[in-house]
Every structure is written in C-alpha cells, then in structure tokens.
Amino acid sequence: MSIDTIGATLPSPLESAGGEVVLRRGGWLRAIWRSRNGRIGLITVILVLLGGVCGLAGWTPYGADVQNPSTVLKGVSWAHVMGTDQFGRDVFSGALQGLGVSLEIAFLSVAIAGVIGTLGGIAAGFLGKWTSATIMRATDMMFAIPTVLFALAIVTALGPSVLDSSIAIGVGWIPIYVRVVRSPVLALRESDFVRAGRVLGYSRSRLLFHHILPNVTGVIAVQTSLALAWAILAEASLSFLGLGPPPPTQSLGEMVSNSSSLASVAWWTLAGPSLVIVIAVIGFNFLGDGLRDASDPRTRTR
Secondary structure: OOHHHHHHOOOOOOEOOOOOEOOOOOHHHHHHHHOHHHHHHHHHHHHHHHHHHHHHHOOOOOOOOOOOHHHOOOOOOOOOOOOEOOOOOEHHHHHHHHHHHHHHHHHHHHHHHHHHHHHHHHHHHHOOHHHHHHHHHHHHHHHOOOHHHHHHHHHHHHOOOHHHHHHHHHHHHHHHHHHHHHHHHHHHHOOHHHHHHHHOOOOHHHHHHHHHHHHHHHHHHHHHHHHHHHHHHHHHHHHHOOOOOOOOOOOHHHHHHHHHHHOOOOHHHHHHHHHHHHHHHHHHHHHHHHHHHHHOOOOOOO
16 A cells, blocks of 8 residues: 555545545635635635736726826715825725735735745654754744734834835744644644655655645645735735835825825725725635635535
8 A cells, every 4th residue: 555545544624524525626616615704705805806906907997196186085986986085096096006015915925924834834843853842932932022013123124115014024924824834734743644654765855745735735725814814904004104115106004094184074085995905804814714614624514
C-alpha cells in the first residue's frame, strides 16, 4: 500500500463524515453555495471585487478626482447615486477607487501574512521542539503588541504607500496564521500516513507540502477570508489617521476622515464610503462562514 493510499483514509477537513471528498474539482463552490451565509458572502464578495477592479481601472461614472464647482455638496440623485463632496467630486466614483486601493492593500497584506504565517505554523507543528519553541515565543512577543499599534509603528517608519501599508498590516497578522495552522499540523504529525511516510523514507519536504499542507487548506482558506475583512478595516483605520496611500490616490478611510466634519450638513459624503467598507467587511466575513461550513463536515449544510 502506497503512502497516497494510506493518506486517503485520513479523515481531514477536505472530506465529509462519510469519506466523500467535497472540496475537489469545483466542490468548494458547491459546498459554499449550500450555506446561506456562504451564498450571501460569495455574491457580495464578487460584487465587491468587480467594484474594486472598476475603481482601479478607472471605469467609474465620473473621474474620481474630477472637481466640478457647480455640483458642490449635491445630495443623492440619479446623476450622483452617493452625492458629491465639498469639491464637487462624485462620491460613488471616489468610493470605487478607494475600494480598489483597499482591496489591493488587503490582498497584498494577507498574501504576506498567509505565506509566512503558514510556513511558520507548519514548521512549528511538524519540526523539532526547539524550532517550535523559538517560533511560538516569537509569535507570543508579537501578540503582546496590539495589531493596530504594530501596523502604525511600521507604516510610520516605512512611510505611507500601498506596499508599505501592506507590509505593516501583513506583519501584524502573521502570528495569527502561525497559531491557526500549527494546531492541525500537530494532530496530523502523529497520523498513520505520516508515520508510514517516514518508514518509506519520504523527505520532510514531501511530507510537509504533499501530505500535511493539503489537509490544512480548509483552515487556511477560512482564515484568509476573515483576514481580508480585517485588513480592509485596518487599511481604513490607517488612512483615517492620514497614514494611507498619499494623494491623489483616494482611500475609503481618507474619504471618511475628510467627510466627518461635513456629516451634519452633507451626511451622504460620510455614508457613502462607510457603507462600502461595511459591505466589503460583511461580505468577506460571510464568505468565511461559508468556507468554514464547506470545510467542516460537522457544520456543512446538507
């Protein structure tokens, strides 16, 4: 019996209680669609991604930076679905551009955290106790610093830009990935198929990346969706404090900050970008719920 045959008998997040693999060949989408939260999240995230792409590509009703003195602080109308700001700029067009910037930073930061944190979690869970102890003590030190303050310190040192904001947010999320990935790896390390692989002389890298990693992809996927929601909020917070991408690039947090003083006379300038942030965050959180249901046979909707 080969290691692959032995490994196929392992109950994992990729299999249902009856042994049926549900996350293969498009099974992800079908499993997510069975969950009500998953359906809502998937549709919302698709719309959010489309809006972000349109914003980055400049496919907006009006130029995001185009000022028109004749339309200053105009309310919601068919011509301006989110009204205009104090410079006559279309709030909806600016929100789309800000959404694109927020998504760009969110995906970059989560990619940084996901790659480094996943590798760290696998190493901490599979390798020797000294490696595990070193990695976990380092993550404990990072946990001791509030994530937002950690990001503030990094972006202040590096400077405000898309890449620097992504690094600042991503570094703060690394220890969370390490802890989330380490737990299932510790359980898988003592599984029969891993022991069989050792007996057959398989290298550590083969065991880690061909047999351990595929069995934690469900956990990583759920964590990634939740991390994207958090990254959007973190980017908005940095931009609100003036530490986001520099002008002329608009970001959602900057739009909220600039319009906060106008809320009493032009509520739409604050409501527009705030609503986009809320929709994006809710969408990724709901998608995370759907991914959790899809990867966990105990909670997956039948």
